[in-house]
Amino acid sequence: PAIHWASPTGSEVQEVVRRTGMSARAATRYLGLADPTGRQIRRWIANQAAIPYSARALSCPRLHHEVDEPMLIREQGRQVKLLRVQRSTETGRNRQLLIGAFRAGDEVPRALLELLSVEEHTSLNRWLAVYHxxxxxxxxxxxxASASAQLEGIVTAIDTAADTLTPAAADQLWAQLQGVAAALRRGGHPRLRRAPTVHAPQPGQRDLVDELAVVDSEFRTP
Structure with a gap:
């Protein structure tokens, strides 16, 4: 669990990235970081920032995949290379043989898929699921990042011109708002209960709540 987790050092982060074979940019994409340049990865390696638990937890399955799977998957820019690991009978060492390559984001060519074994198909499907x-x-x-401002603009527009909406358009807005609420709940963000609004009395206005409290205390005093 995260509560018992110690943040790794920069050299440990560097070793994880090295063993997965990913570039800093590829690791950034894999972890879903906001900065696509790989700068955050380099900051972790340089011990300029601590790696979050979530990023470390995501990188460990990838490392396990790269070490144990019969096929390695390497990203080089927009190109994805599939490498088959084979042990040399002469040297006893593992060597990597290029099976083929495809462009990230495109369909994997059928000719390339036909070269893969069942296990390699499974590895590729897992990788594609994470990539997508x-x-x-x-x-x-x-x-x-801009959702709040956009919603604020929508609310203002509805306040201004709600009477110009057709019933169908209003129904569509209600359905979309319900979709937003459902998505927030699925994401672990239930609706917060509003705190009761306390209205300060205007000058010269009597605060009935306070007066009732005073009357009640006087009534209870012997």
Whole structure:
């Protein structure tokens, strides 16, 4: 659990990145970091910032995948290379043989898929699932960053011209608002209860709540 977790050193982070074979940019994409340049990875390696538990937890399955799987997957810019690990009968050492490559974000060519074994297909499918999830996260973050301002503008527009909406348009807005609420709940953000609003009495206005409290205390005093 995170509560018992000690932050790794920069050299340990560097070793994890090295063993996965990812560049700083590729590791940034894999972890879904906001800065696509890889600068945050380099800061972790230089001990200029502590790596969050969530990032470390995500990198460990990737490391396990790279070490134990029969096929290695390497990202070089926009190109993804599939490498088969084979042990040399002459030297007894593992060597990497290029199976093929494809462009990240594109469909994997059928000819390349036909060269893969069942285990290699499984490895590739797992990698693609992580890649697509991290890509979707990266695309969603800019939208979320401006979501509050956009919603504020929508609220202002509705306040100004709600009477011009057609019933169908109003129904669509209600459905979309319910979708936003449901998505927030799924993300672990339940609706907060509003604190009761306390209205200060205007000058010369009697505060009935305070007066009732005084009357009650006087009534109870023998």
């Amino acid at each position: 999830a991290s890509s979707e996260l990266a695309r969603a973050r800019p939208t979320l």
